[in-house]
Amino acid sequence: EKMEMVNHDLKLLQREELLKWGGWGYNDSMFKLNEKGSICFTGSRYKLSGLVMPELRPWMESTIGIHVKQRSEAVAEIDLSKMPKPILNEGFMKDVHQTGMEVSSDSMDRLVRSHGHTLEELFLLRKGEFNARVPDLIVFPRNHDDVVKLVSAAVRHNVCLIPIGGGTTVTLALACPENESRCIATVDMTQMNQILWVDEKNLLARIEAGIIGQDLERDLAAMGLCTGHEPDSMEFSSLGGWVATRASGMKKNVYGNIEDLLVHVKMVTPRGVLEKNCMVPRMSAGPDLHQFILGSEGTLGIITEVTLRVRPLPECQRYGSIVFPDFKHGVDCLREIALKRCAPASIRLMDNEQFRFGQALKPQADGIFSSFIDGMKKFYVTKIKGYDPSHMCVATLLFEGDAVSVAQQEKVVYEIAAKHGGMSAGEENGQRGYMLTFVIAYLRDCGLDYEVVSESFETSVPWDRVADLCRNVKDRIQHECKNQGVRYPTLSTCRVTQTYDAGACVYFYLGFKYRGIADPVNAYLAVENAARDEILSNGGSISHHHGVGKLRKQYMSRTVTPAGIGTVKSVKEYLDPRNIFGSGNIVD
Numbered sequence: 001e002k003m004e005m006v007n008h009d010l011k012l013l014q015r016e017e018l019l020k021w022g023g024w025g026y027n028d029s030m031f032k033l034n035e036k037g038s039i040c041f042t043g044s045r046y047k048l049s050g051l052v053m054p055e056l057r058p059w060m061e062s063t064i065g066i067h068v069k070q071r072s073e074a075v076a077e078i079d080l081s082k083m084p085k086p087i088l089n090e091g092f093m094k095d096v097h098q099t100g101m102e103v104s105s106d107s108m109d110r111l112v113r114s115h116g117h118t119l120e121e122l123f124l125l126r127k128g129e130f131n132a133r134v135p136d137l138i139v140f141p142r143n144h145d146d147v148v149k150l151v152s153a154a155v156r157h158n159v160c161l162i163p164i165g166g167g168t169t170v171t172l173a174l175a176c177p178e179n180e181s182r183c184i185a186t187v188d189m190t191q192m193n194q195i196l197w198v199d200e201k202n203l204l205a206r207i208e209a210g211i212i213g214q215d216l217e218r219d220l221a222a223m224g225l226c227t228g229h230e231p232d233s234m235e236f237s238s239l240g241g242w243v244a245t246r247a248s249g250m251k252k253n254v255y256g257n258i259e260d261l262l263v264h265v266k267m268v269t270p271r272g273v274l275e276k277n278c279m280v281p282r283m284s285a286g287p288d289l290h291q292f293i294l295g296s297e298g299t300l301g302i303i304t305e306v307t308l309r310v311r312p313l314p315e316c317q318r319y320g321s322i323v324f325p326d327f328k329h330g331v332d333c334l335r336e337i338a339l340k341r342c343a344p345a346s347i348r349l350m351d352n353e354q355f356r357f358g359q360a361l362k363p364q365a366d367g368i369f370s371s372f373i374d375g376m377k378k379f380y381v382t383k384i385k386g387y388d389p390s391h392m393c394v395a396t397l398l399f400e401g402d403a404v405s406v407a408q409q410e411k412v413v414y415e416i417a418a419k420h421g422g423m424s425a426g427e428e429n430g431q432r433g434y435m436l437t438f439v440i441a442y443l444r445d446c447g448l449d450y451e452v453v454s455e456s457f458e459t460s461v462p463w464d465r466v467a468d469l470c471r472n473v474k475d476r477i478q479h480e481c482k483n484q485g486v487r488y489p490t491l492s493t494c495r496v497t498q499t500y501d502a503g504a505c506v507y508f509y510l511g512f513k514y515r516g517i518a519d520p521v522n523a524y525l526a527v528e529n530a531a532r533d534e535i536l537s538n539g540g541s542i543s544h545h546h547g548v549g550k551l552r553k554q555y556m557s558r559t560v561t562p563a564g565i566g567t568v569k570s571v572k573e574y575l576d577p578r579n580i581f582g583s584g585n586i587v588d
């Protein structure tokens with residue numbers, strides 16, 4: 001996928017000139033009905049840009065019940081005069097000005113940094129409304145020392161700080177607590193975007209925490225290196241955000257999750273800078289302090305500099321896909337691949353609904369976007385005849401490494417797949433699956449234009465519960481949608497996105513048309529909460545990589561024992577006794 005640089009200086013370019021203020025991604029990129037009544041993807045940034053997807057509208061009509069005349073468009077502009085007046089703290093402002101750091105209390109600057117990307121946040125913005133409490137000012141530190149000064153000024157003047165990186169959180173982690181009466185300064189980290197040094201002997205790089213994922217990978221690639229950390233949000237999310245949320249990238253089988261890549265990190269807390277005094281691959285020195293920083297969600301301090309493992313760019317990259325008669329066969333195959341430790345960099349198993357949805361995204365063009373089904377037809381009738389199209393599902397694969405090891409890995413993976421009834425469906429189909437990764441995030445806004453609320457959520461679960469959990473959660477969603485008065489077909493679909501020795505990550509999409517429902521956001525939340533309840537009852541976790549934020553706080557007491565909650569609270573009390581980092585995430 002073509003990925004343009006977000007810009008190393010998002011703020012100076014005015015973030016809102018490049019990115020939407022009330023939706024996902026770049027201003028010029030969206031799914032939209034064209035004059036001929038088909039859905040196309042606008043702009044020129046992605047492979048899908050400028051193309052028409054003739055099957056998408058019929059799919060949306062039959063699967064979710066949209067009607068093109070039943071629209072619910074977002075407001076074109078937002079009336080910022082209604083924004084609450086900022087609560088300013090003069091002593092703090094004076095101290096910050098003295099450091100030379102930039103500060104803004106501009107209403108648009110405050111608005112775009114007041115939220116993440118949950119359905120409820122976006123729904124509000126589309127109506128031209130915002131939360132009762134938004135940040136009072138935005139501060140732009142330029143380096144670690146600025147952050148040290150900023151945190152000590154906040155402690156001196158009792159100001160609440162909320163760090164923000166890319167703002168892609170999906171847990172309400174950036175929402176300001178409504179009852180916060182102190183001045184809230186949101187700390188925009190995106191000016192801290194430099195690679196400070198690269199150590200090619202030890203394959204390490206120290207990087208400022210505000211760098212955006214695509215910028216980091218592009219700058220490292222210029223040196224022949226990569227981190228290999230590629231969360232689906234990497235176009236817009238930041239390194240500090242990844243550490244603060246314990247992010248997971250799609251290629252973790254080769255490169256590891258963020259906790260595996262992290263060798264050293266600095267976090268500025270009200271108690272001082274928290275860091276280790278050496279940079280070693282592992283050490284036994286009591287509990288690992290990094291584990292408190294990873295997943296701290298902005299509640300303990302500001303992550304300023306991160307040292308990551310880097311690797312030479314892979315010599316060879318190959319895509320692949322495997323079609324299975326049904327989801328259960330696919331899960332069993334992924335399990336065996338994981339247990340034999342031969343998983344490719346990425347392996348994702350889509351259920352039948354998602355497989356069909358992938359077909360609906362087929363543009364009117366040849367080449368890489370040629371239909372999976374069409375391409376498979378000959379193959380399908382001859383070799384896999386007997387697979388029921390209403391049950392079959394597909395895994396997409398991405399192999400990375402040197403040419404010899406990739407070839408060996410492909411051989412082993414396809415052999416295991418064959419044992420589970422899986423058949424190779426070609427490189428093109430795999431490549432197409434990964435190409436769609438970044439554009440799929442734009443679909444929710446299109447659904448919202450036609451009275452559809454949708455969202456994704458995820459979990460991790462032991463292998464022996466994966467298939468049951470998926471089935472039970474989907475059943476529960478259907479049941480709860482009926483309870484909530486949903487009159488149209490509900491979309492509930494899942495895929496296995498990450499595999500481990502002991503289990504997997506499962507990612508769900510849920511969406512329904514809300515016509516006739518008075519409070520669609522609360523109806524949606526009731527359904528998602530029922531799904532989460534089902535996930536936990538089936539042995540799944542509160543989250544594999546999105547985190548807790550404020551959205552899932554209610555499930556923490558089902559996630560760890562009271563002694564565990566107490567430990568989290570006591571670390572907070574020690575590092576931040578005055579609750580300077582008062583975003584209110586994780587626990588109360």
Ligand SMILES: Cc1cc2nc3c(=O)[nH]c(=O)nc-3n(C[C@H](O)[C@H](O)[C@H](O)COP(=O)(O)OP(=O)(O)OC[C@H]3O[C@@H](n4cnc5c(N)ncnc54)[C@H](O)[C@@H]3O)c2cc1C
Nearest residue numbers: 165166167168169231232233238240241247248297298303
């Ligand atoms: C379309 C989409 C796809 C996604 N795909 C993935 C995925 O594949 N894998 C994945 O793991 N997540 C994914 N996410 C979730 C999200 O992108 C991650 O949680 C990401 O790590 C957040 O990074 P950010 O820079 O946007 O953080 P923000 O949204 O700015 O902040 C998130 C939290 O981290 C804190 N924070 C941010 N920077 C710092 C810092 N420097 N110091 C201290 N605290 C800080 C904030 O206070 C907040 O609590 C996705 C989200 C979307 C919308």
